[in-house]
Amino acid sequence: MNTSTKPALTDIKTIREQARRNIEEGAVTSGYSANREVVIKQLNDALATEIVCVLRYRRHHFMARGIHAQAIAAEFLVHSNEEQGHADMIAERIVQLGGDPDFSPESLTVRSHAEYIAATNLSDMIKENLIAERIAIDSYRELIQYIGTEDPTTSQMLKGILAVEEKHADELADLLVDLPSKV
Ligand SMILES: [Fe+2]
Ligand SMILES: [Fe+2]
Secondary structure: OOOOOOOOOOOHHHHHHHHHOOHHHOOOOOOOOOOHHHHHHHHHHHHHHHHHHHHHHHHHHHHOOOOOHHHHHHHHHHHHHHHHHHHHHHHHHHHHOOOOOOOOHHHHHHHOOOOOOOOOOHHHHHHHHHHHHHHHHHHHHHHHHHHOOOOHHHHHHHHHHHHHHHHHHHHHHHHHHHOOOOO
């Protein structure tokens, strides 16, 4: 095995000295190698995306009508609550990184990757949610690739969220298959 490609380990004395510097930065140490401003900006865009998804799913939960609606409306509520959980995790991570989570309603839809489409019938609701999930999946995958190995905690969080978005998309695709046309 070629060990020369492995990064050198820092000695304890240096680690201790580095930890004492800039202690007001909390979890962000001198070993943090990602571009913090870019990561915070991207996380804020992801936060906006999650909030828009919370609102869209919520609207669809209350607006779902018809005999096929009950189970689907319940699913929309579950998704909405899970998107809220993602928003909370992302906001917490932004603060850990020394940033400000942006909850400003004015710029939400501008910053969000996914759109807020009101939709009025069940099949449009499912389709729009599926499209939004597919947008979220691609955005998260790209951000995970951008971060690489430079911020393992953020990367791990995003991978967890990505797995849930994939589950959401899969469930919506199933709902669409089961749905008779014209509902
Ligand atoms: Fe989400
Ligand atoms: Fe989702």
